[in-house]
Amino acid sequence: MAGSRQKSWQARFSQAADKLTEGFVESLSFDRRLWKYDIAGSIAHAEMLAEVGLIGKADCAKVRRGLTAIGEEIVAGRFKWDAACEDIHMAIEAALIERIGEPGKRLHTARSRNDQVALDLRLYTRDAIDLDVCPLLRDLQAALLASAEKYADAIMPAYTHMQRAQPVTVGAYLLAYVEEFHRDRQRFADARKRVNVCPLGSGALAGSTLPIDRQAVARKLGFAEVSRNSIDGTGDRDFITEFLAAAAICAGHLSRLAEDWILYASTEFQFIRIADAFCTGSSMMPQKRNPDVLELVRGKTGRVFGALVGMMTLTKGLPQAYNRDLQEDKIHLFSGHDTLRDSLRIAAAVVRNTTFNIDRLRVATQFGFLDATVLAEYLVGKQVPFRQAHQIVGRLVAACEKAGCELRDLKLAAFQAACDRIERDVYDYLGAGNVVARYRSEGSGGPRATRKQIEYWKRILDVKD
Ligand code: ARG
Numbered sequence: 001m002a003g004s005r006q007k008s009w010q011a012r013f014s015q016a017a018d019k020l021t022e023g024f025v026e027s028l029s030f031d032r033r034l035w036k037y038d039i040a041g042s043i044a045h046a047e048m049l050a051e052v053g054l055i056g057k058a059d060c061a062k063v064r065r066g067l068t069a070i071g072e073e074i075v076a077g078r079f080k081w082d083a084a085c086e087d088i089h090m091a092i093e094a095a096l097i098e099r100i101g102e103p104g105k106r107l108h109t110a111r112s113r114n115d116q117v118a119l120d121l122r123l124y125t126r127d128a129i130d131l132d133v134c135p136l137l138r139d140l141q142a143a144l145l146a147s148a149e150k151y152a153d154a155i156m157p158a159y160t161h162m163q164r165a166q167p168v169t170v171g172a173y174l175l176a177y178v179e180e181f182h183r184d185r186q187r188f189a190d191a192r193k194r195v196n197v198c199p200l201g202s203g204a205l206a207g208s209t210l211p212i213d214r215q216a217v218a219r220k221l222g223f224a225e226v227s228r229n230s231i232d233g234t235g236d237r238d239f240i241t242e243f244l245a246a247a248a249i250c251a252g253h254l255s256r257l258a259e260d261w262i263l264y265a266s267t268e269f270q271f272i273r274i275a276d277a278f279c280t281g282s283s284m285m286p287q288k289r290n291p292d293v294l295e296l297v298r299g300k301t302g303r304v305f306g307a308l309v310g311m312m313t314l315t316k317g318l319p320q321a322y323n324r325d326l327q328e329d330k331i332h333l334f335s336g337h338d339t340l341r342d343s344l345r346i347a348a349a350v351v352r353n354t355t356f357n358i359d360r361l362r363v364a365t366q367f368g369f370l371d372a373t374v375l376a377e378y379l380v381g382k383q384v385p386f387r388q389a390h391q392i393v394g395r396l397v398a399a400c401e402k403a404g405c406e407l408r409d410l411k412l413a414a415f416q417a418a419c420d421r422i423e424r425d426v427y428d429y430l431g432a433g434n435v436v437a438r439y440r441s442e443g444s445g446g447p448r449a450t451r452k453q454i455e456y457w458k459r460i461l462d463v464k465d
Contacts, residue, residue: 008090008108027087027327033334034088035074037123039067041116042092042107044220045200049109052213059103066100067092087327088120089113110212112204114234114322119200121329123221125243126195128337129188136344137185137250138461141178143351145457148174152454153447155432156271156361157370164368167432168445170356175453180253182460187246195239198223202233205321235321237311237329244308244336251304254343258294261354265291270360275353278346293350297343307336365432369397371407374438378429382421392419 007017017025043064050060070092073079085091090113097104151170158168198218201207207230214226227233264271274291282288310332314325372393379389393407396418400407408430415422428434439446443453457463 007086008093022084022086025086025324025327026083027330028081028083028085028091030334031088031117031327031330032081032091034117034120034124034330035092036071037120037127038088038092038116039071040123040221041119041200042096043067044217045111046107047220048213048216049106051216052211054109054210054212055103055106059106062100062103063096063107066096066104069099070095087113087117089116110203110208110210111200112202112234114204115200115202115230117326118202118234118236119198119221121237121333122195122197122199122223122239125239125333126192128243128333128341129192129195132337132341133188133247133250133344134185136341136348137181137188140344140348140351141181141185141457142461142463143348144174144178144181145454145461145463147351147354147356148172148178148450148457149454151356151358152450154356154358154361155365155436156356157364157368157432158445164364164370166373166445167365167370167435169436169447169450170358170361171447171450171454172445175450175457177253177257178457180256181250184246184250184253187249188243191239191242191246193224194242196222196224197239198226199233199236202227202230205231205234231321235318235323235326237315237326240329240333241308241311241315244304244311244332247336247340248301248304248308251301251340251343254347255298255301257347258298261350262291262294262298265294269364270357271364272354272356274350278350278353293346297347297350300339300343303339304336307332307339311336362432367406369400369407370432371430371435372397374429374435375407375426378426379419379421382423384419384421 010016046055046060046063046067049055050057055063070079079095082091082094085094093104093107096107148171151174154170155167156170156173157164157166158173159165198214198221200217200221201212201214218224218226227236261272261274263269265274274294276289278293279289280292282290311329314328314332318325375396376386376389376393379392380386384392396407396410396415399414400410403409408427412422412424412426415426429438436446439449441449443449458465
């Protein structure tokens with residue numbers, strides 16, 4: 001035997017696995033982080049086996065005690081991982097048999113590692129959604145919301161094509177991200193419905209001739225239902241792909257926020273200041289204060305996208321039911337999960353430790369013709385068709401550019417030469433402050449709509465005043 005322990009599937013082999021084979025096929029080095037779910041699944045399975053009379057009650061109690069003790073040892077760091085074991089399922093089963101003997105050998109009744117690993121992965125992914133991703137997304141939303149409230153009335157230039165477009169409140173700008181992250185939460189919550197299906201009892205792929213009670217196992221583990229088809233039950237990894245797709249979209253959102261703020265923190269913009277604790281310096285340039293945290297949030301998106309593409313490549317063209325290729329699913333799942341979790345956590349901290357430079361933002365709104373659209377809308381109010389209004393204002397902007405001034409600097413005569421409908425009240429529409437105060441459409445970038453959205457999000461996120 002090449003390994004220190006006889007493998008559970010060894011009986012029909014006349015040669016021991018080559019060392020190279022052993023090293024190549026093992027997954028214990030990375031799937032051991034499924035231990036908690038493997039133990040929970042095995043305990044539920046053993047209880048069910050006892051309930052339907054496939055194992056004795058006393059054996060079941062021994063299995064439960066043995067597995068619980070193994071779990072405690074793993075938590076305490078005392079568990080001796082046997083490198084000769086192929087994967088987490090074999091490592092725990094072998095340790096159980098070593099401890100309690102024969103009752104341990106009954107545990108794998110009506111079970112295959114194929115449905116076992118599918119179960120472990122579903123339990124893992126459910127926890128990743130419930131305990132990490134969704135709470136962290138909510139926390140990030142809460143951080144953005146608190147900042148939005150603080151800057152509900154502050155104005156800033158908003159950009160399209162990265163060119164100054166129209167003024168908005170800083171609050172409205174921040175709430176745009178709250179929307180994005182909310183859709184992420186919804187996507188994870190929706191994916192969870194398809195995660196929360198119990199595959200155990202599907203066996204290797206065809207189920208079992210033994211009278212197992214799949215519903216009982218599902219109930220014990222908090223699943224909403226059992227998988228309908230045993231072949232699909234063992235071969236399906238869509239739930240991982242969906243999790244990673246939601247993760248990839250979310251990482252994309254994080255990278256947009258990161259990109260904005262990297263720009264906004266630059267000397268060119270000076271819109272925000274990220275606290276020192278979330279910046280790093282340069283080894284050569286003493287003056288530098290770099291937004292490395294956000295750059296890495298942006299950069300780590302590659303890992304999450306990579307995990308999704310890796311997972312899709314892994315399952316593409318795979319023959320029906322279980323194939324060993326699927327062992328690699330964990331690499332992608334863990335990588336996508338870890339990366340997204342870390343990025344979400346630090347993004348919330350950066351949001352909480354970033355201040356907006358209100359004065360600088362106000363000054364920025366005074367240049368770049370941010371009130372041009374509102375001037376066109378003013379003309380619509382004076383019965384000028386919008387297309388014509390657009391041209392009139394376009395010509396006025398060109399004149400201002402030539403003169404090196406803003407629209408509000410033009411004399412009334414100049415306005416009236418461009419369009420005789422323009423009256424003195426035009427000055428009440430010009431300038432960013434006037435503009436934002438006049439936004440009236442639902443969901444617009446003005447302070448009233450901002451406050452309304454803030455109230456909405458406080459209710460949805462259950463944020464107390
Ligand atoms: N380590 C394997 C995996 O992660 C467990 C299932 C192995 N099944 C098998 N028939 N070899 O996919």
